[in-house]
Amino acid sequence: xxxxxDVADTQQQMEQQHFHVLxxxxxxxxxxxxxxxxRECACKVTCVESGDKALEYLNxxxxxxxxxxxxxxxxxSSQSPQQExxxxxxxxxxxxxxxxxxxxLLKTVKGSSSSWKDIPVVVISSENVPSRIxxxxxxxxxxxxxxxxxxxxxxxxxPHLLKSLVHYNKDTKCSTDTGNNNNNDNxxxxxxxxxxxxIAMSPEPSERRPKPKELAVV
Amino acid sequence: MEGSPLLRQVxxxxxxxxxxxxxxxxxVQLEELQDRTNPNFVEEIVTTYYQDxxxxxxxxxxxxxxxxxxxxxLDGYVYQFKGSSTSFGAKKVKAECSLFREYCRAGNGEGxxxxxxxxxxxxxxxKRKLEAYxxxxxxxxxTQTASPPG
Numbered sequence: 123x124x125x126x127x128d129v130a131d132t133q134q135q136m137e138q139q140h141f142h143v144l145x146x147x148x149x150x151x152x153x154x155x156x157x158x159x160x161r162e163c164a165c166k167v168t169c170v171e172s173g174d175k176a177l178e179y180l181n182x183x184x185x186x187x188x189x190x191x192x193x194x195x196x197x198x199s200s201q202s203p204q205q206e207x208x209x210x211x212x213x214x215x216x217x218x219x220x221x222x223x224x225x226x227l228l229k230t231v232k233g234s235s236s237s238w239k240d241i242p243v244v245v246i247s248s249e250n251v252p253s254r255i256x257x258x259x260x261x262x263x264x265x266x267x268x269x270x271x272x273x274x275x276x277x278x279x280x281p282h283l284l285k286s287l288v289h290y291n292k293d294t295k296c297s298t299d300t301g302n303n304n305n306n307d308n309x310x311x312x313x314x315x316x317x318x319x320x321i322a323m324s325p326e327p328s329e330r331r332p333k334p335k336e337l338a339v340v
Numbered sequence: 341m342e343g344s345p346l347l348r349q350v351x352x353x354x355x356x357x358x359x360x361x362x363x364x365x366x367x368v369q370l371e372e373l374q375d376r377t378n379p380n381f382v383e384e385i386v387t388t389y390y391q392d393x394x395x396x397x398x399x400x401x402x403x404x405x406x407x408x409x410x411x412x413x414l415d416g417y418v419y420q421f422k423g424s425s426t427s428f429g430a431k432k433v434k435a436e437c438s439l440f441r442e443y444c445r446a447g448n449g450e451g452x453x454x455x456x457x458x459x460x461x462x463x464x465x466x467k468r469k470l471e472a473y474x475x476x477x478x479x480x481x482x483t484q485t486a487s488p489p490g
């Protein structure tokens with residue numbers, strides 16, 4: 123047990139910022155594994171079994187947050203819902219699911235007029251299908267990960283989580299903060315399972331093309 | 341402690357699972373997720389794997405009884421099976437799934453049924469060997485705590 127000063131406490135709290143990830147997969151096994159991997163990355167995890175359930179959950183959060191907001195006189199940045207730990211910082215979804223696919227979910231989230239469209243979405247799949255990958259990236263997915271997932275794949279998602287924080291706290295519509303650009307290099311430097319588009323300062327259409335490095339053959 | 345015959349046996353049995361090609365590197369990833377906060381993770385996830393996949397086996401069996409065979413639906417189930425088996429590290433089972441999918445795509449019913457039998461055999465073998473391994477590991481842990489340290 124360590125004794126800590128108040129200053130160190132705050133710093134540690136910031137470092138241990140528990141990002142809240144919404145994990146979507148129809149397989150109980152995959153959900154269990156995802157949850158464990160994400161918790162290993164110090165994330166809070168909510169697992170749901172379908173795209174519909176994911177949207178339901180996001181709706182519930184919105185309702186909760188708008189109720190909370192009404193009850194506080196003015197919402198300063200230090201009182202953001204982030205502190206509640208409820209706001210979703212990242213959605214990670216399987217591609218192939220019965221009913222609403224991961225791609226459908228991605229489209230819905232990115233096409234929404236609410237704050238949902240700013241939530242980073244990562245798509246995962248056990249199949250390496252280039253057209254599928256570029257489709258997802260073009261629709262706004264931050265990354266397309268190939269299963270089987272390794273811990274390092276998820277640890278590399280850190281920049282996206284930070285981005286969502288910055289985005290929220292600054293309450294702006296622009297895509298990234300300069301502070302995160304150093305981390306973007308880490309995202310582009312990837313292992314075999316990760317195909318990622320560069321997080322550009324201004325997302326020109328050409329910038330949103332996927333960079334298929336080292337496509338893993340599953 | 342390291343020299344304990346039981347622990348050596350556990351390690352040997354574990355290694356055999358890899359040497360015999362039943363498990364691959366992905367299983368090691370799962371093992372690495374087990375720690376003090378998640379002391380039973382491996383056994384838990386093995387249980388979940390078998391629960392999930394036994395359901396799929398039933399689905400596949402039902403599909404194989406249809407006439408005519410619906411290769412699309414069949415492939416759908418095998419795809420899921422393969423996905424879980426890949427994330428689990430079940431190397432031989434995964435290989436049988438790949439073969440099965442090829443027969444599905446080729447619309448080869450005979451091949452599908454033959455491969456399914458082989459798949460079930462590999463699947464059962466892995467389950468049996470994993471159970472034996474976990475039982476031994478449990479025994480070893482009990483022995484460890486029973487004897488004084490050092």
